[in-house]
Structures are given as structure tokens and as C-alpha cells.
Amino acid sequence: MSELISTARDLSAAGWTEAYTRSVMDTFGPPQRILVRGEGAYVWDAEGKRYLDLLAGIAVNVLGHAHPTLTAAVSAQLGTLGHVSNFFGTPTQITLAERLLQLAGAPEGSKVFFTNSGTEANEAAFKMTRRTGRTRVLALEGGFHGRTMGALALTHKPAYREPFEPLPGGVEHLPFGDTDALEAAFSPDAVAERGEVAALVVEPVQGEAGVRALPPGYLALGRRLTSAAGALLVLDEVQTGMGRTGAWFAFQQPEIGGGVVPDVVTLAKGLGGGFPVGAVVALGERAATLLGRGQHGTTFGGNPVAAAAGLATIGVIERDRLLARAPEVGKVLRQAIMAGGNPLVRGVRGHGLLLAVELARPVAPQVAAAALDAGIIVNAVAPDAVRLAPPLVLTADQALDAARFFAGVTVPENPEEA
Template identity: 80%
Template sequence: MSDLLALTEPGSVAAGFSAQWTDRYTHAVMDTFGPPQRVLVRGEGCYVWDADGKRYLDLLAGIAVNALGHAHPTLTAAISAQLGTLGHVSNFFGTPTQIALAESLLRLAQAPDGSRVFLTNSGTEALEAAFKMTRRVGPGRVLALEGAFHGRSMGALALTHKQAYREPFEPLPGGVEHVAFGDTTALDEAFSPAAVAERGPVVALVVEPLQGEAGVRPLPPGYLAHARRLTSDAGALLILDEVQTGVGRTGSWFAYQHPEIGGGIVPDVVTLAKGLGGGFPVGAVIAYGERAATLLGRGQHGSTFGGNPVAAAAALATLGVIERDGLLGQVHDVGALLREEIELCGSPLVREVRGRGLLLAVVLNAPVAAQVAAQALEAGFVMNPVAPDAVRLAPPLILTAEQAREVAGFFATLSLPTEPADVPTEGETR
């Protein structure tokens, strides 16, 4: 333990320690993620340090998790204070932090009377709960989109589209159909009388307003409004997966609240996690209105740790700092600056930047995203090759304009990679 404590001291430099920790990792940790790119020991603000003392600008934030960056004083104080008072009690009892968090989420979601919240530990668990809610609507089909990623557990995996994730674990829970991404004609067909007669009614549509792992692909304007009309007419649930896009990531509390994305709709269910706890594991299901809120009754779902006092305190602190410090506006402004600076950086590799707020993908003119991410790591930037030709940027919401310009400067000096890089272009976790 002493060597680990030494590594976490500010300013500590322990040359060669990364190799030692990586070797220990390969002998102790199950090989589901591959070898770690670096062994990180400390973070502060938007920066992290590895075991050899090298500093990196963190443009991934634990895959859109560390909304307030690393070691934020308000967040760490809230977690410490709550753990020093009441850590865990089970859901046979209520706690003030649990209740206050549910109330805060309903307020931010502008949810109607009768709405309720179920608290979880992760995005996958939130999707599992939402998937179970679809079964309570009645027998029928659940629609998801091609390119969708909704998690790794069996129900969430059934909603996920990528065959490489699905195939090793089939048969998955049935009744799920995937329709073409952003294609309203394909959606119309799935709800058509002919499809209902042949394949049964649609009971739910599950969509991400921006598909994260598919390369940060926003749904086209008008799609969610069209989906809302179809689901309402069919008596089906409209479930929005905002695990990655929620909690201010796009410059609004929820991505669907942008008029050009959501068109003013009110969904039936929204799932959250990732940034909600600022790095502490917590997720949520927001059920809008009495119908959705009562689909899961007593004894039909549960969670030992879901909504525990410490997780709820972390989430309340995260939401509070975002409001207090005006981070929604900062995400909008710095995200727009980051996008513009990269698009104008003059690199022949950069084709476009897509996304919203501080969830962006730098789309490249060649399938060299893994090599670009490897070069970035060497240069002191953590970013994610989310697709062969796209690098994902999801930094802390506290990213500054100066830091955004540093990122653009990296892309401006980027050389065309010629050697393969051993960096995965997939593998989001929830």
C-alpha cells in the first residue's frame, strides 16, 4: 500500500512505475479491456498524471463521467461528509439525499405531476429497468436503432446493435428489432398496420439523442418529434437513453431539451448515469407521468446499492455545482469554440467535427483514429478513437477556452500516421 500512497502525492514522479503496475494488472485483472494504455494515479481539474509522473489533459473524462473534472473540492467534501454520517441503509429506508436527488431530477426534467425516479448504480442498470418497464406495457416489439449502444448486461445488450457484442451471448431477450438510424421512413414501416399484423404491436422505442459509441451521431432534426407522434398514437413508450448525453454534457440538462434535437417533446422515460455522480457510480430512470411511473410496482424491481446516501450526495453535489457555476453556458461556449478551432486548424486529416456541447467527434479523412489517439497520448492528451475514422472528445464540463485551444493546436500539428496503433476503437462501458 505504501507505494500506491506515494504515487498519489502531488508532484510525485516514479519513473518506471507504469511498467510495473501494467505487469501486475495483467496478472490480476480479468482480460476484458486489454492492457491499460497508462496507469493513472492522480487527477486535478481537467488533468491526470500517470505512474511515471507525466501529465495529460483529460479529454475523455472516464467516458463522459467526470463532469466536474478530478478531485473537485465540492464533490469530494460532499462524499466525505455523507460517508462520515450515513453510508448505506438499504432501500427498506429512505434518506434525505435520496429524496432530494429524485426531486432535483424531476425539477430539471420538467417532469409532469405523477412522475417518479428509480435510482441505480450505472447506465446499464438504468437500461435494464427501462427494458423491464417495456414488458409491463404488454406483449409486443421493442424498437432500437442501428448503431445503438445501451449497455452490456443481457437486457441492455438486446437493445445494443453491434453484433460483435451480442453474438457471444445469444440467445438474448427477444422481441427487439433494430431499425435504420435516423430514418423516419423505416420507423413508419415498423409502426405500420402491416408490420403490426405480421410482427405484433410496438410497445416501446429506445433511442439515444446522440449515438455515442457509433461515432457521436446526432439524430436528424425532427426525428424525435416524429417518433413521439408514432409512439403516442400506438400507446408505446418513448425511452431516451441519455446515459452519455445527460447532465449538461451537450449544454442542456438533457440533450432532448435542445429544440432542434427534441422539438419540444416530452418523453415517457429517460435513463441517466455517467456524469450524474461526477465520477461516483450512480444512475437514474426518470418516468414521466403517472402511467410510466407506475409500470414497476412493489417487488417488481430493486437494487441493493441504488440510491444509497453517498451516491445521492455525490449526484446532488454535481448537479449543484453545474447550476452554481453556470456550467451549462460554459459547455455551450467552450464546446462551440473547441469545434470551431479544430475545424479551422488546417489539418488535412480533419474532415469535420460533429456533436453538441462537449460531446464531439473529430471525423478524419482516413481510418486512422487509433493512430491519432496514440499520438495524442504521447503528446499529453487523452482522447478516444470511437470509430476507425473518428476520435471522441468528452472532456470535463469545466474545460476552459485556453485548454480547448491547446487541443486544436494538437490537431493542427498532426502528421499522417503510417504505423498501426494498438488502441481499441470500441469498448464503452456502463
């Protein structure tokens, strides 16, 4: 069997990087490291160095790496039934849909559409907004919803959008967290000028914008306005879902959602614990029936292996009390980082185990590079913020190890001194 594994080559890290440069499209830049294996909250590179993974594939590996329950479930399902077309159903697909509806507290008539990724889930949700008969969609500045054309239309960042314009029309980006702007978008004057609103699409916590939570009351206001206007409230929980904030969905957190029930929730990332799977959860019969037969589809979405991964991930989160663990360990991480007293660290924001270390200067890339050299993986998500989205299995001791790095990290005032 070993002769069939083409990755079993005796290459140095530099050799692998050179091979990457020759064979992989240059959309991400050169890899920072060549990672070869993982276990729990740790990964190892091609030179044998160990790293504490505080990024988890950007909030994906909620069970860490090589979790025995997840790997056993995927292996067992692949050895039984790996893929069928969506002309057929499978027990794993059906059971995962039922579980997601249960976890969301879905009302009667709710349904699930499975995808392969977050951007595909948001693409499907965007198509659902068109089925309302309206074309005007509200999104927020700083929002990130994916890279396919529809999801990109919802995404705000000009550097992502401009190379691919014209994008699907009708999307208006409102200032982040601005309740006056939100109310004005639904006003009679706005409706007379630009038409009725089809949907409001938001992330409860903006991940790519620097882990920014919507202010208290914003989602509740959005729910009142969309309900009164007959519009959809769509929550992108690709990054915040599946226990990341300490609840199955961020909208279930009182300080975030305020008791709102959205019409549509999109999921991916943590849903499969590292295996590609996404979902659109339509809450209520109206949202669940917007896409009819033949109006949308996918080849791999909801395949038996992906569904088995999702069920295993949910099972471990429940069995190991990871919903409670996320805020507990997140609190340890927050407090320890602040207790370090580093003047470069201004604060820590976020919920559960989706956090950002706020920096006193715009040196996040330098801090992330220093962390990598020290054996810790983080992400420079904004010029002055470093994102932490570790596995939900992170221990308090591992959190304290990370905090020690932030207590001691320094970056020269003058870049030429670096």
C-alpha cells in the same frame, strides 16, 4: 493510516501494468497508462506525466477530477451515513429524486428509480417495456445501451451481442435516422405481422457509434408514432444527460428534441461526477407505475453517498453556469480544430462538449495514440472519428491547447511508414 493503503507501493508504470495483467480480467486489454491522480481537466500517470483529459472517463467526470465541492460532499455523507437498505429512505435520496424531476420538467405523477450505472438504468427501462403487456421493442442500428443481457439486447453491435446469444427477444433494430423505416415499423402490416410496439428506445446522440445526432424531426416523429400506438418513448441519456450538450437533458435542446417529452429517460455517467450512480426518470403516472412493489430492485442504487454526489454535481453545474459553458467552450474547440487546416481533419460534429473529430482516413486509433503521446486523452470511437467528451469545467485555453494537437497531427499513408 498509510500502512492500510495497499496502493502505496513503489512500482514503476511497467510494474503496475504487470500487476494489472496478473490480477485483472482481460476484458479491456492492457491499460494504456497507469493514472495516479487528477486535478480539474488534468490527470497524471505513474511516471509523473500530465495529460489533458478530453474523455473524462467517457463523459463521466463533468466537474473534472478531485473537485473540492464533490469530494467534500461525498466525504461528509460517508462520515454521517454511508449505506442503508432500500427498506429505508434517506434525505439525500429523496432530494435527488425531486431535483431530477424538477430539472426534467416532469409532470405530476412522475417518479425516479435509482441504479448504479447506465446499463442498469437501461435494464430497468427494458423491464418497464415488458410491463406494458407487449414485447416488441424498437431500437436503432449503431445504438449502445450497455452490456447486461437486457441492455445488450437493445445494443446493436454484433461483436458485443453474438458471444451471449440468445438474448431477450422482441428487439428490432431500425436503420439509424431513417424516418421511413420508423413509420413502417408502426404500420398496420408490421403490427399484424409482429405485434404492437411496446417502446422505441433511442439515444438522442449516439456516442459509441461516433457521436451521431439523430436528424432534426426524428424524435418528434418518434413521439407522435409512440403516442398514437400507446407505446413508450424511452431516451437513453446516459452519455448526453447532465449538461453534456448544454442542457440538462439532450431532449431539451430544440435542435435535438424539438420539444418532445419522452416517457422514460435513463441517466448515469455525469450524474455523480465520477461517483457511480444512475437513474430511471419516468415522466408521467403511466410510466412511473409500470414497475410495482417487488418487481425490481437494487442494493446500492440511490444510497446516501451516491445521492450526495449527484446533488453536489447538480449544484456545481448550476452555481458555475456549466450548462452555458459547455456550448461556449465546445464552439471554441470546434472552430479552433477546423482553423488548424489539417487535411487529415474533415470536420467536427456533435453538440456542446460531446464532439467527434471526423478524419479523412480510417486512422482514428493512430490519432488517439499520438494524442496520448502528446499528453492528451481522446478516444477512437470509430475508424474515422475521435471522440471528445471533456469535463464541463474545460477552459477555452485548454480547448485551444487540444486544437493545436489536431492542427499538427499526421499519420503516414502507408502503415509500414509509421
